[in-house]
Each structure stands twice: as structure tokens, then as C-alpha cells.
Amino acid sequence: WTDLTVAPADHSPKPSLIHRPAAALEQARQRRQQSATAKGEARVAYQLGRLPQGWHVMHPVPVGQRADDRVHLVIGPGGVFTLDTKFHPSSKVWSNGEALWVNGRRTHELASSRYAATRASAVLGEAVGFAVPVESVVVMVGSGLTKAGEPDGVHLVYLELLVRWFKARPAVL
Numbered sequence: 001w002t003d004l005t006v007a008p009a010d011h012s013p014k015p016s017l018i019h020r021p022a023a024a025l026e027q028a029r030q031r032r033q034q035s036a037t038a039k040g041e042a043r044v045a046y047q048l049g050r051l052p053q054g055w056h057v058m059h060p061v062p063v064g065q066r067a068d069d070r071v072h073l074v075i076g077p078g079g080v081f082t083l084d085t086k087f088h089p090s091s092k093v094w095s096n097g098e099a100l101w102v103n104g105r106r107t108h109e110l111a112s113s114r115y116a117a118t119r120a121s122a123v124l125g126e127a128v129g130f131a132v133p134v135e136s137v138v139v140m141v142g143s144g145l146t147k148a149g150e151p152d153g154v155h156l157v158y159l160e161l162l163v164r165w166f167k168a169r170p171a172v173l
Helices: 020-048 109-128 161-165
Strands: 057-063 070-076 081-087 090-095 099-102 105-107 134-141 146-149 155-159
Touching: 020 057, 020 070, 020 081, 020 134, 020 161, 057 155, 070 109, 081 109, 109 134, 109 155, 134 161, 146 155
Parallel strands: 081 134, 090 146, 134 155
Antiparallel strands: 057 070, 070 081, 090 099, 099 105
16 A cells, blocks of 8 residues: 555646645645555554465455555455445544444445445456455544444444454355
8 A cells, every 4th residue: 555655746737826825735635634544554454464374365456446446355264355444533433324424424435335345246256257245344443433333235343353353254265
């Protein structure tokens, strides 16, 4: 995930003098977000490196049209999983089973995580010639999570419990 820290050269025209402070603030915010995301991804990659023999990890795996549509793909005795890292430091995160809310704002993070699993299932199934069920996992990094219900088709797991969660999965492969 080190490529998240490298930004391509921007050859777009510079904003006018009136808009430069706003543009500079937005660029600084985006750089800070990319840096935080890279740190969260590195922490997840470290934890995945602690999985026992028999588990295989690929990262980052592109699953969508955008450059940031990437997930960790984990294959092991417990099945096939896509891991989508969500890094919301010091935020109040809540799930009601339908959506993930961050500081009172509804996000589309569960839908994008479900899409990643569906896409990975389709690509893997096409490659091997039979259906490959893929489960979606959202890894919460640096934030507390209050759950009123487990979302349909998505597992919410704290980073600190990730390895233990995988080891506890029943063997299906």
C-alpha cells in the first residue's frame, strides 16, 4: 500500500488567485486523508501477516473503476474474503444493520464493500470455472463501533481482533 503515498503530477491549470486558499486547503485535506488511509492499510497488512500457515493474502487488489477501489483478498480454510479498511480516527461509528454512520452521517461504505466481494466472486469464478463465494469484511481501524445489528452480507471486525476472527472461522475450504 506504499503507492498510496505517491501522487501523480498534476498538470491541470492552477486555480485563480481568489480560489487558491480554498484549493490549497482542499489539497492539504486530501493529502492528510491519503496519509491516514495508508497508515490504516499498513496496520491491516501487518495483522494479516500474522495469519497462520494455510492463509494466503493478496493486497492491494483492484475491484472497481477508480484507483482507490482496492481491497485485501484473503483465502484460507475459513473461505475467501475481501477486506475493506475503514479508518475513522476518533470518530463515532455506528451500524444499524443497513448502513454505517460516521459522526452522524450515513456512508456508502457497506455497499462498496459488498460490491468488492461480488466483483471478486465474479472474477474468481470466471477464472476457475465454478462459483466462488466471497464474504465481505469491513475492518475498523482507529475508531469505536457501536452495532445495533450485523449488516447483511458484511462482517464488521475491529483491527485488533482480525487474526482471532479469521482463526475462529469454521473450515469450508
